[in-house]
Amino acid sequence: MSAAPFTWDGLRRGARDGMPLGLSIFAYGLGFGLVAAQAGFSVAKAVATSAAIYSGSAQLAAVNLLQTGSATLWMLFATILVINARYILFSAALQPWLGQVSAPKAYASLLLLGDANWMMCMRRIRDGEQDRAYLAGTGVPMLVGWLSGTGLGAGAVSILPEPQALGFDLMLPAFAAAMTAAMVRVRADLVPVVVGAGMALVLSQEIGPAVAIIGAGLAGGAVAALMFRAPA
């Protein structure tokens, strides 16, 4: 088993690369804190929610559901499962790389898995990143940003500018576009890009954005598997 490196150096390097992600997540956290406070959450409750779920889209959906006043525990469980189902795909894609270290290290790293640092890690892995602590490293500034942003947003609702005015809602799509552009090296790489984009558009019309992202990933993976030819 643990043949792959998992070092402080990798953690530090990840944390450094994750700084800009942490900054944007901080702004997103402000947004969630704001919504939570408007739904009657105290600062402590809002921060506890952010720590427990650690997923902006799932938390917003959960708060919306709670606001209806008729949410059951099962409804909440199912909602989070559906919205976060993309993480099943994310952690599956990480397994061949992350599975090279012991289970406690791998699972602890997965606790810090988010959309933005997953993208960043998959990109670095493709460039040959060997240190498995890199993933957890990128997660640290994101966790700090998410929790502090939530607390500040919930506590200072009235004095904050709308995160949208600062463009922070476009942060994740901007990272996605940039990393897609950086990761496409050969013409064959364009196939999952086109398939993913097309599938996302169709599914978001038919069902919704959460399913659309999962469908995009599955379709892109399926096409790559079908096109795979063993090197002769």
Place this chain on the structure above:
Amino acid sequence: MIDSFAILLLVMAAAAFLCRVAGFTLMRLVPVSPRIEAALRATPLAVMAGIAVLALQSGGLAEALALTAVVGLTVLIGSDVAAALLGVVIVAALRWAGL
């Protein structure tokens, strides 16, 4: 209705945790063939393209211009992170200008 915030939190945390570890755990049981590896390698590209295109779909001209600039800047300056951050500045400026 749900009376205990602690139970509520626990249930929501369990769902979120399950998603984070399920894929990883399942893949440990499946032998990773080169074909499966190719599929897993293609997944991030498809997901990221999906995220970007959904933002285009729900956004307006400002979002379209900013994301186009991000792709161009990534190629031009060779840093995806810097390009993404510039994209956010661009969309904020365009919105401020009323686009």
